Amino acid sequence: MSRSTTIIRTRAVTKHYRKGEVVTQALRGVTCEIRRGEFISVMGPSGSGKSTFFNVIGALSTPTAGRVLIDEVDVAQLSNDELAYVRCKKIGYVFQSYNLVTAMTALENVMTPMLFAGVIPDEARTRGMKLLGRVGLAEKWFHQPKQLSGGQQQRVAIARALANRPRILLCDELTANLDLQTGEAIIQLLVELNKQDGVTIICATHDYRMLDKSDRIFWIRDGVIDRIENRADLKISTGTIGGL
Amino acid sequence: MPNLEVKEQLPLSFRRLLEISLGSIVYRLLRSAVTVAIIVLAIAFLAQIMMDGFLGRAARQAAQSRADKLAAYSRFLRQVSSVDADEPLVASFAKVQPDTAAFHNLRRWGTGDTARFIALSRQAQVYREFFDAIPLGRRVLLVQHQAGLAVFDWLAQPENYQSFREQLQRMPALRLPAGLAEFLTDWPWYRQQLSAVKSAYARVIAGVGDVDDQLAKQPTEFFSHLAAIGFAVDAEVQADILRGFEHQQRVRWAFAQLKAPPVAAGWSRQFQEPFSPGAALVSCAGSPARRAWVAQTLGGLDTEKFRAVASEYRADERLQKTAQELLSRYGSANALSERVVWLIVVSFLVCVVGIANAMLMSVLERFKEIATMKCLGARRQTIAFLFVTESVIVGVIGGIVGTVLGLIIVVVRHALAYGRVTFERFPTGDLALTFMACFCCSLLLAGIAAIYPALVAAKMAPMEAMRVE
Ligand SMILES: Nc1ncnc2c1ncn2[C@@H]1O[C@H](COP(=O)(O)OP(=O)(O)OP(=O)(O)O)[C@@H](O)[C@H]1O
Ligand SMILES: [Mg+2]
Secondary structure: OOOOOEEEEEEEEEEEEEEOOEEEEEEEEEEEEEEOOOEEEEEOOOOOOHHHHHHHHOOOOOOOEEEEEEOOEEHHHOOHHHHHHHHHHOEEEEOOOOOOOOOOOHHHHHHHHHHHOOOOHHHHHHHHHHHHHHOOOHHHOOOOHHHOOHHHHHHHHHHHHOOOOOOEEEEEOOOOOOOHHHHHHHHHHHHHHHHHHOOEEEEEOOOHHHHHHOOEEEEEEOOEEEEEEEHHHHHHHHOOOOOO | OOOOOOOOOOOOOHHHHHHHHHHHHHHOHHHHHHHHHHHHHHHHHHHHHHHHHHHHHHHHHHHHHHHHHHOHHHHHHHHHHOOOOHHHHHHHHHHOOOOOHHHHHHHHHOOOOHHHHHHHHHHHHHHHHHHHHOOHHHHHHHHOOOOOOHHHHHHOOHHHHHHHHHHHHOOOOOOOOOOHHHHHHHHHHHHHHHHHHHHHHHHHHHOOOOHHHHHHHOHHHHHHHHHHHOOOOOHHHHHHHHHHHHHHHHHHHHHHHHHOHHHHHHHHHHHOOOOOHHHHHHHHHHOHHHHHHHHHHHOOOOHHHHHHHHHHHHHHHHHHHHHHHHHHHHOOOOOOOHHHHHHHHHHHHHHHHHHHHHHHHHHHHOHHHHHHHHHOOOOHHHHHHHHHHHHHHHHHHHHHHHHHHHHHHHHHHHHHHHOOHHHHOOOHHHHHHHHHHHHHHHHHHHHHHHHHHHHHHHHOOHHHHHOOO
16 A cells, blocks of 8 residues: 555635624635644644634644645545544643543543544553553553643643554643743654654644754734745754754 | 555444443443433323322222122122012123122023023123123114113114114214124013022012121021022122121221210210211220210210221221222222323423433534544444443433332322232232333333533544544
């Protein structure tokens, strides 16, 4: 089976939100290609449409116009159950506000996507513990979200996103709420996933440390991709970032 | 050239659904408790109403059979002192069971075919009830002012029967039990038998003599004498009669004490209430002071006997009263009154709306969680089932607690109101069935109430998960 090097492809994607009379044009024609194994940072001011872009490429909402292809499959063609399968197996999501299930412990949160995927509970448990260990929270597996700090919740959310070994990881505002050290560790983890496991990582961020690790940076402004920079170009243009 | 192999997502196992739902119920314990309380109230109400009928009817039968035993003596007295009128006679023949003394009496008194006579009695009873149940206006049109057995005498005349048939044809809503024509051809024969039985019966009564005197002296001989002249009494009934007679004697004795001039005259002065022997005896049962006063006033009273008779009398009075009360309340058929049905319907509606509202609030409050679950790969059905399961679990708990609560309330209420007749023929089987029915009702209510909230949850867009307030 020949594998395309492109994992996500969008063509002239627009997304309008309608609330009564008011129509917000969150995306206004986004065309891009993301290659397998890339590390992408998405930057842009607040309200520019980053989260909306993630929704669309993460098969969470259908675009108003245009096409989204994940692994060359048109998302619009998929049934509800097939969409559930794609969300479960192919993509991991880390949300801006973590979105842990409050009634579940950290471990149960991490296990949930595996159980949706039909993994037997025993295996889900061992895998869940391993993932929690990887984000440094193994000893807090029985805590409920409200007993965890913001950073810890975010790490649980990352562990959960990795549960079904997705090929794509979508992170919204990943390091925004983390202290310097934890932020560093998380970025390290993402880089590891990217380099060792070949996971395609797409991150919305305001964190300049992240840019240093990215292959490409998408600058979004007013619902369009303003420009796309390669890391090499970025170094030349700013000079000091990364400081290596 | 698709690289991504896309399949349909698998359904979540039932066990896992249960675990997640339980977890969420426990997490939101207060809200769940409120929902449970709503169901408990509605189901306890239903259970209470349904079980009330079963308990009441069982208690009525128990009280009735005990009251019947108590009344055996006075019934016997009536039977051996005068022949019943036609109506009660037909009614008692219609009830006769083979191989009882009453059946043998009838065989002896009758001149013809006993089986045929009884069959006709039953039929007469059916038609009699039919005519009695017709509204007055129509009955006047059909059989003029005739009532009871007189209807058949009237119908037996051909011209009357003719007009009855004509009238009946104009009343298609009236459904006459079949076979009236045949019954009427047999009617003259039945009439003959009836009067033969009555006159034979009257001859028996003439030979009875003084009942109380005989019962007091030689009860066994008296009953064999009765059997010899053609009036047999079942052994069991004999015992009841004797017991009733002795009781009567004791009560008479107690009444005689109370009616003695010093007591009867002094009573109202002493206790500031009008004197009547019955009420006085009842009050003496509960008051040692009154008994002491009676003993003191009379002098030489057998106080122990007096106390025993008084409490015996009071117990009997209470039983009679209870039996009457139960009869008036639970005498008629099982049907629930229209008002009660309405109350049940309204309470169910309130219950469904209450649960639905609580579930909907829960769904709207947890939109982010639901959307997140969808992002993690939950199917629409899974989300819907999660909420239905949650509601049904709440329904199960509410149903069990509600039914048990209803049962306890209704049993305690009956025990307080009617005493031990409540437990004499305790309708365990019926109550168990009611329990099951109420339990199913609560499941149904919870299930129905969850449908709309579950649909709302299932339709929620996964995109909502990305929203940040
Ligand atoms: N569900 C929605 N309904 C209506 N308007 C929406 C909705 N979601 C987003 N928008 C609007 O779409 C635009 C883009 O929003 P989006 O959340 O994509 O921005 P963002 O780049 O993620 O911002 P931030 O950095 O603050 O998270 C905004 O103007 C926002 O108000
Ligand atoms: Mg955002």
